């Protein structure tokens with residue numbers, strides 16, 4: 001119910017009843033408990049359409065916090081959010097290869113101390129990474145258990161695209177009725193899907209593998225075993241590979257160094273009017289648009305957000321290409337609008353989403369599998 005209030009606040013008790021299907025007496029009881037716990041408060045009365053003044057309910061943002069850590073190749077992005085999804089702190093810290101759990105536990109202590117967040121109000125830590133899945137007990141399960149034991153708080157692990165989708169869903173206050181998808185462009189490509197306010201997981205937490213949607217039967221071979229996977233044409237890595245295949249462009253832009261830095265160089269050149277760089281990025285955007293349109297058609301999505309480090313610089317090129325492709329070919333284009341939006345914080349979206357998962361787990365239990373609770377007081 002807090003999730004309903006959060007997505008529509010300020011909201012009246014009557015509207016909460018309509019949205020949740022709960023009876024008025026149950027709503028009154030739950031609201032009284034939530035007010036007593038400091039999670040929500042009543043705001044001023046308004047004249048409703050029905051002519052009777054009603055008290056509205058709203059969230060107390062500073063009551064609870066979630067922390068998200070987004071693991072990169074050499075660094076961790078740390079984010080804390082409050083109950084409304086507002087970011088209260090962010091930092092990027094380098095990581096070395098040794099004792100990951102120990103480093104992350106120390107980062108958590110430094111980060112929350114630096115923000116002056118009372119430990120009893122931090123509801124947990126989410127660790128998000130491209131290869132992490134709540135359904136995989138081995139790789140990240142051990143890290144999760146060790147962190148939960150050390151920090152004595154709930155810890156979860158999540159895939160970056162899935163986490164980013166939930167974060168974008170929260171921060172945009174997307175209506176729960178909307179079929180919502182986030183496309184996460186990074187060194188790979190992923191998608192997260194939110195239906196009815198909750199992440200769609202699939203049979204084993206692997207839903208949203210957009211990067212391995214094939215756009216050509218006999219196309220480029222992919223390590224997954226398939227051919228023509230869109231990731232092989234449109235990921236940051238594929239785009240850098242494509243740009244490096246033009247010797248003049250590669251030497252003019254000096255495309256050596258890591259994939260991330262080379263990609264940002266190509267993307268910056270593309271948005272600054274370099275015709276050759278623009279052609280490379282726009283072609284990748286075209287490939288991506290074909291795959292995303294298939295996803296939109298398959299699921300009848302009403303709203304898409306482009307997010308992840310790959311859209312931080314040249315997001316407008318991807319958004320323009322996708323909008324044009326959907327307007328020309330999407331099956332539902334004559335029935336309803338299909339919104340394409342760009343993330344406001346594409347480089348931090350997965351960390352923000354991880355933190356949002358923590359907050360959602362604390363206010364709407366049951367939506368968040370894989371949360372390992374190690375706090376002594378937790379039932």
Ligand SMILES: [Zn+2]
Pocket residue numbers: 211212222223224225226229231
């Ligand atoms: Zn593949």
